[in-house]
Amino acid sequence: MENQSCVKIINEWDIVAARQLGRNVAKDLGFGTVDQARITTAISELARNIYLYAGQGQVCIEKIYDGGKAGLQILAADSGPGISDLRQVMEDGYSTSGGLGAGLPGVKRLMDEFVIDSEPGKGTDIKATKWLR
Amino acid sequence: MHRNQELHTFLVEKAKNLTEEWYKSLDKSDPKGVYSSSIPEEIQKLKQQNYDFHLHLCKVFVQEEKQFSQEFEEWINQIAKDEQHLNTPVQYILREFFHVQEQYLCYIDEFASIHKGKYSHEKVQLWQRIIIRAFKEVILRFVQENQIYSEKKLLAQQEIIMELSSPVITINKGAALLPLVGDIDTTRAKFILEHSLNECSNKGINHLYIDLSGVVMIDTMVAHQIFQLISALKMIGVQTTLSGLRPEVAQTTVQLGLSFEEVVIRSDLAAALSANEIDSVK
Ligand SMILES: Nc1ncnc2c1ncn2[C@@H]1O[C@H](COP(=O)(O)OP(=O)(O)OP(=O)(O)O)[C@@H](O)[C@H]1O
Numbered sequence: 001m002e003n004q005s006c007v008k009i010i011n012e013w014d015i016v017a018a019r020q021l022g023r024n025v026a027k028d029l030g031f032g033t034v035d036q037a038r039i040t041t042a043i044s045e046l047a048r049n050i051y052l053y054a055g056q057g058q059v060c061i062e063k064i065y066d067g068g069k070a071g072l073q074i075l076a077a078d079s080g081p082g083i084s085d086l087r088q089v090m091e092d093g094y095s096t097s098g099g100l101g102a103g104l105p106g107v108k109r110l111m112d113e114f115v116i117d118s119e120p121g122k123g124t125d126i127k128a129t130k131w132l133r
Numbered sequence: 134m135h136r137n138q139e140l141h142t143f144l145v146e147k148a149k150n151l152t153e154e155w156y157k158s159l160d161k162s163d164p165k166g167v168y169s170s171s172i173p174e175e176i177q178k179l180k181q182q183n184y185d186f187h188l189h190l191c192k193v194f195v196q197e198e199k200q201f202s203q204e205f206e207e208w209i210n211q212i213a214k215d216e217q218h219l220n221t222p223v224q225y226i227l228r229e230f231f232h233v234q235e236q237y238l239c240y241i242d243e244f245a246s247i248h249k250g251k252y253s254h255e256k257v258q259l260w261q262r263i264i265i266r267a268f269k270e271v272i273l274r275f276v277q278e279n280q281i282y283s284e285k286k287l288l289a290q291q292e293i294i295m296e297l298s299s300p301v302i303t304i305n306k307g308a309a310l311l312p313l314v315g316d317i318d319t320t321r322a323k324f325i326l327e328h329s330l331n332e333c334s335n336k337g338i339n340h341l342y343i344d345l346s347g348v349v350m351i352d353t354m355v356a357h358q359i360f361q362l363i364s365a366l367k368m369i370g371v372q373t374t375l376s377g378l379r380p381e382v383a384q385t386t387v388q389l390g391l392s393f394e395e396v397v398i399r400s401d402l403a404a405a406l407s408a409n410e411i412d413s414v415k
């Protein structure tokens with residue numbers, strides 16, 4: 001599993017660690033500075049959401065290849081409370097914590113692909129991908 | 134009954150010896166810490182601390198348990214917050230506790246052989262168990278105190294780093310600069326908010342320039358904290374100008390949907406400062 005590395009999110013320091021891991025993998029794949037910033041920011045959002053709403057979970061960064069193209073995939077997984085209304089959390093400005101509510105919709109715009117899978121009481125899995133052009 | 138005046142007297146008389154022997158047999162090659170110090174004052178202090186320890190410990194054979202513990206407390210606290218001991222790895226300190234414990238066990242043997250026939254084997258064994266128990270208690274309490282002081286020290290150091298990493302620098306009458314650098318987490322963001330509010334009001338600042346050229350990533354949390362800082366500053370009459378947003382950071386914040394519309398932004402610090410000069414001339 002050399003193409004995948006994970007960071008367990010347990011305390012706030014781990015958010016920084018996940019971010020750094022993502023930046024390194026992005027650099028390694030040859031992403032430019034803007035995409036590096038997009039990827040790091042997306043990881044930061046997902047990791048912080050895990051820390052804030054699920055207590056703990058993990059963020060994995062994977063190098064993926066599809067045909068001729070390479071990309072970076074972020075997998076954020078937790079076994080927290082889950083999300084009951086997926087449409088609502090994807091709206092700009094919706095927050096249950098007094099935040100800006102820009103995290104999830106922002107990640108969707110920052111990345112090329114975004115899939116969210118959540119079940120109340122079971123947890124949340126988010127997969128976000130950026131392709132190298 | 135384990136109490137014995139004769140044994141106590143014997144040990145007190147040996148206390149100076151115990152200290153000298155102990156110091157002589159110390160392995161002084163520790164890479165750091167109090168035991169390998171070559172500064173005469175520090176060595177003298179260390180010996181005195183060791184000697185005081187003996188005076189306390191011997192009392193286990195004459196004092197009530199409660200009083201014994203109470204009187205020991207002061208010694209334990211002193212060693213735990215002693216700068217030299219705080220700079221000594223705890224495994225070395227534990228090693229020396231056990232080293233001294235060994236000395237005591239030997240001296241009890243010596244006491245028993247001087248008074249051959251007077252004290253039963255059981256009695257001697259009981260004394261040795263008492264010594265081991267007393268050491269256990271002292272060591273546990275020492276480690277606990279040491280931990281508390283080390284944590285306090287660490288917190289104080291973190292506080293210093295925090296302060297150094299969010300300096301509010303006065304540039305001219307009423308204007309100051311806050312250069313932000315590196316990763317900002319919630320703890321740091323909260324500190325920056327409080328610290329710069331205080332500094333601005335203490336220094337009579339009415340315009341704060343926040344330079345972000347050293348910030349490599351702004352996520353929603355950091356943005357939220359910056360917005361809060363700006364509105365809190367506004368409430369105490371301080372106007373804010375942001376500058377130095379890196380191009381890649383600017384792009385991601387736009388995609389995150391963050392609006393900096395109500396914030397004054399300049400491309401770099403020089404532009405921010407000269408823009409204000411023009412404003413004040415008008
Ligand atoms: N992993 C998760 N588990 C459970 N609920 C979540 C999770 N992630 C997000 N949510 C819910 O979705 C809402 C929207 O998340 P989003 O990241 O978009 O905004 P926010 O975290 O509230 O604020 P911001 O990210 O702008 O600081 C959250 O307020 C929270 O209720």
Ligand SMILES: [Mg+2]
Nearest residue numbers: 045049103104
């Ligand atoms: Mg969020």
